[in-house]
Amino acid sequence: MPESSRRGLLFGAAAVSTGALLAACTSNEPKNARSDADTAPAADDKPGAPVTIGFAGPQADHGWLNAINENATSRAARYSDVTLEITEGSNDTAAQIGQVQTLINKKVDVLVVLPADGKALTQAGLQAMKAGIPVINLDRIFASPQAYRCWIGGDNYGMGLNAGRYIGERLKDKPDAKVVELAGMDNLELTQQRTRGFDDALKNYPNITKVARQAAEFTVESGQAKMAQLLQAQSAFDALWNHDDDQGVGALRAIAQAGRDEFLMVGGAGAKSAMDAIKADDGVLKATVLYPPTMAASAIDLARALGQNKGVGGMAELEIPASVTLYSAVVTKDNVDAYLPTGFS
Template identity: 50%
Template sequence: MTQHSRDLSRRRLLFGGAAVGAATLLTACTSNETPAASTQTKAAGNSEGNNAPGKKVVIGFSAPAADHGWMGAIHANAKAQAAAYSDVEFKEVDGGSNSEAQRSTLGTLIAQKPDIIVVLPHDGKEVNAVALQAMQAGIPIVNLDRAFPDALASRLVIKGDNYGMGVSAGHYIGKMLKDKGVANPVIGEIAGLEIPLTVERSEGFKAALATYGFTVKNRRSAEFTSDSGQREASQLLQALPKIDAIWNHDDDQGIGVLAAIKQANRSEFFMVGGAGSKLAIDAIKADNTVLKATVTYNPSMASSAVSLARLIAQGRGLGDLTELQVPKEVTLASETITKENASSYDKLGF
């Protein structure tokens, strides 16, 4: 199956299963675990509390092009969550393939004066100025996933726990190696694009490994794509004739990583992935590759971003909180998927 086919199959799964995302964040916004789609749809149609219809609002949305399984899920989740509310008009603009294109389409969107905009930037630093422009024009920004460096550039930041992803991966690898009695393990790391969230992941990984007395022997930077994953994994395997464990930051990237491992006929190590794709979850359940676990970075955060954007635009807060306004920052927990619990995460796979 080609990468394109895999992405399409993931998107079909998303629309057929977990598309509506995390409407229940309105009552519990501390975890990235999302209930079944039927529960989510019912919640969005509930006539009580935060889900009760309110003032009609226009929510703008901008994210990079959906040329990656996780990013495709971000787009689909945001759109489906908006459709679950009768009081939301959803305006999505093309995020393009780079920050320059995204700045341009965001400028056009700002001129249309939506009530609020949800933005997942290509790069927070490069899109920061246009987010500030929106905020100064009285249009709140919900900053999704990749943070802007300026706190004034957003009303709300909602993201996965990148540092926590690294910590989860580090603890899984550290414990596994300790249990095997490996004293001086050779640990490889295949990171993603060198943007702030990737740095946070690596820092968390390093910190967790240090608690076991372990360090990363070789770190490679890929680009969150299958091709780049295969390229960097091939170089990592050539550099390290013996490996005990690898952490790959991204499961889409991991398709190429696993291809490189198979091509090199290497199997003396185990691997942990990142994000929680359906393909990764299935591979972990089948237990027929070196991939033994993945740490979640769930695209349901896009659903939550839309739900919270709606409340902000309507001047409402979260029903279970004493405070009258939606919090300034929401960080979703990173969980570890293994063979033992993989079936529980099937509906979350993108």
């Protein structure tokens, strides 16, 4: 997803408390992954000291980004000891810096920030830390580790790796298999990481060749236009990896208009529309690789633990970890029912 506008094993959504949250990180395929909305804090997770959490998130101009904001607010509402001070989401770095400074001036106990631009917001993170307000840096990482107490986010390289492995296993017995890639915005590091992971996975399958790659812009319109170009240029291929389920809506339109169905498609992020299509199993879309927006719910759990001077259950340490990288689970027809409640619109 675009960094100005963006973004596994499922992590925060499967967590029922901060303790369960980090325990979930060790399992690759949870038996019962539930959305944050369907999950309550564990019975032994009793209210503690009051914590005011400041949340500076993105402008909700994309399904994934909207889900980030919803996961943060719904998770905070579950805790009687948490007060959430939330800013109006912004993709303008100057505006977001001002919002963070306002939260600092309000003397919140902990800050959770998903920066519009990690590098540009680094000074704001440093300012908060110097003011004695610990920062949970969500997804887009600040340029300095001194600007945050804990980073939690997705694994872009892992997304590509797992997409490539899934496609590789499906095509491993097909001679001279051909794959194409519908990427995100090429000027973003996250797009480059996803492509690198995908290419590295395909190195293990010498029978598979990536014959084309087209960059889109994480929008429905760009997905449709760029997919149409790929289809016109490639008369036949065996698999498509699309980096983002929002642009995948457009890609599927182009595929339907072209009347093509000779290949399998793998999406990215975990939109509900993609999961519905996977469950129906009546088209080319067979899987999606998660980049879970439930990381925002997990960030609230971590911020609460930090504000109450707690560690996390399942770990011996007295403190929360310095970083948490989420796993990019592959959702298929076989496990889609477990993940469907976490799909975002």
